[in-house]
Amino acid sequence: MIKQNVSMKKFLKFVFISLAIGLLFYSCEHPHHKAKYVFYFIGDGMGQVQINAAEAYLAAIHDEKGFQHFAFTQFPAAGYASTYADNRFITGSAAAGTALACGKKTNINRISMNPDATESYKTIAEKCKEIGMKVGILSSVSIDHATPAVFYAHQASRSNYFEIGLDLANSSFDFFGGGGFKSPEGEVDNVFINAIDEAKKNGFNYVNSVEDIQALNKNSGRVIAVSNLLEESGAMRYALDLNETNLQLSDFTAKAIELLEGEEGFFIMVEGGKIDWACHANDAASTIHETIEFSNAIDVAIEFFKAHPEETLIVVTADHETGGMALGNGPMKYETNLAVLQHQIISSQAFVEVIRDFRVNLTGDMELDFKHMMEIMDWYFGLGNPDKIPLTEKEIATIKKSFLTSLYTSEGAEPDHAYHDEEPLANLLNKMMSDKAGIGWTTFSHTGVNVPVYAIGVGAEYFSVNIDNTDIPIFMEKIIIHGAH
Ligand SMILES: [Zn+2]
Incomplete structure (x- = not known):
């Protein structure tokens, strides 16, 4: 074994020296090559x-x-x-x-x-x-x-x-x-x-x-x-x-x-x-x-x-x-379903603008307003659509809670917050889409x-x-x- 190692070392030394000589000749023939x-x-x-x-x-x-x-x-x-x-x-x-x-x-x-x-x-x-x-x-x-x-x-x-x-x-x-x-x-x-x-x-x-x-x-x-x-x-x-x-x-x-x-x-x-x-x-x-x-x-x-x-x-x-x-998250364990993300056809930032317009046009009938919002979420995210992303009763209840916080009890986000709009409903939908796709996040x-x-x-x-x-x-x-x- 030891003998073999020595001859292997000699062989490697030979290879390196040959390469070095080769490189030297190559460098002489090919002057330093600049990126234009x-x-x-x-x-x-x-x-x-x-x-x-x-x-x-x-x-x-x-x-x-x-x-x-x-x-x-x-x-x-x-x-x-x-x-x-x-x-x-x-x-x-x-x-x-x-x-x-x-x-x-x-x-x-x-x-x-x-x-x-x-x-x-x-x-x-x-x-x-x-x-x-x-x-x-x-x-x-x-x-x-x-x-x-x-x-x-x-x-x-x-x-x-x-x-x-x-x-x-x-x-x-x-x-x-x-x-x-x-x-x-x-x-x-x-x-x-x-x-x-x-x-x-x-x-x-x-x-x-x-x-x-x-x-x-x-x-x-x-x-x-x-x-x-x-x-x-x-x-x-x-x-x-x-x-x-x-x-x-x-x-x-x-x-x-x-x-x-x-x-x-x-x-x-x-x-x-x-x-x-x-x-x-x-x-x-x-x-x-x-x-x-x-x-x-x-x-x-x-x-x-x-x-x-x-x-x-x-x-x-x-x-x-x-x-x-991360690719992989707690709720999904070993599963991923990245294809659900194709149903999202609007950025979260643009959806915040949708929420702002919605806020201005509230009817005052909370149930009716929520029904309209569910239609909007189906259109932009496929959420609640039985052929795209069906929702459980529990998930709908969670969305409704966020909807009430976003539209009925808060003033909404600062209009010029570039990175991360503090609009509870938009944040919830980001989390929901990532959870369903099998994507994890540790920080904002x-x-x-x-x-x-x-x-x-x-x-x-x-x-x-x-x-x-x-x-x-x-x-x-x-x-x-x-x-x-
Ligand atoms: Zn950066």
Whole structure:
């Protein structure tokens, strides 16, 4: 045995030395290879389970076993990244985004600044711009939100929306797209200023209609392209609440590629921002549909990759997990029924708007109002429909109790609470749908688990290991600026 081990060691040594010599010759013949076109996809709140749930849902509604895989989960390189912040184990989007954009840890709420907020960190997008590449930043939430902001802004707090908007207006980037501005108005030296006007003054072409966005072309110059369907928060509406005639994240991604493709190369960051929001609400169906639309946006990049395989790098990851989502829960034990989620045709957030309208139109006849609400719930969730999701007497009683709390005894939710509306009936329906699907949640906040990283193209092999989130932009810089080996 011992003898065999020694000869095995000798053999392995021989193999390693041969490989090293081979690699040396290979490297000499193939100079360091740079990525010219780079896509950075960040699913906000998209942990492994969010991806698993969406892939399992797609299999379930097509009567297949297991998973119907997204193209990006089949990338040749896959690993995990740790996400902790400098001053907290469970991170937030600003600190995690800073790590993903700058390769450095920072404190919660910082936007590409050091923990004390005394020093700005240079972002990978700024470095790409410096070497002449075109840069595009896209998000399904407002473009001044934490994840997009960390690529172009430097602020002590993610809540400095006006200042972040001004950083955008003063940036040298080429394309911003998706959501609008959460809070673009403010004062500088007692002068009232709108960040969108400042951006226009600095040469940005601001468009916010479907026709104008579709008409954008390579002669449109620097562009801010904002969805025509925005929420009060400046975010795009949930994929589940949009139809074929509306622009989705994948449409903005296609437009960014069309405008930025050229000899200079490009760096495009696309955030699936509302995966996180759906998870904050523990809204399983919206989480799945946001993840599917995020994958659709990645598919657009994959089509580009197929045409430029030697020059393109695509990296897909998340800033953190949200919700402590699980496939499997207490009530269902070993059972899952993900297909029930196909009956939900509205996001929980949009259903909160339905409840608000309903509140204004109450008849005062509680039994009659409840009957109407049951019809609405059948329409939007399939709940109580014998052919979709039949309910027991006990479940109806539970819904009725929530209905009374929501509609007859409470004032309802704060209208502009972006993540998690405290509307008891909407919350109950989220829980009921997850319970019936076999999905579990542990929190309305983030969790500290590692997030997946997928890569394809030039330098993809760098991402095929367990890394820290700060490694990702450091590897990207190597691959873009110095060349992959
Ligand atoms: Zn986040």
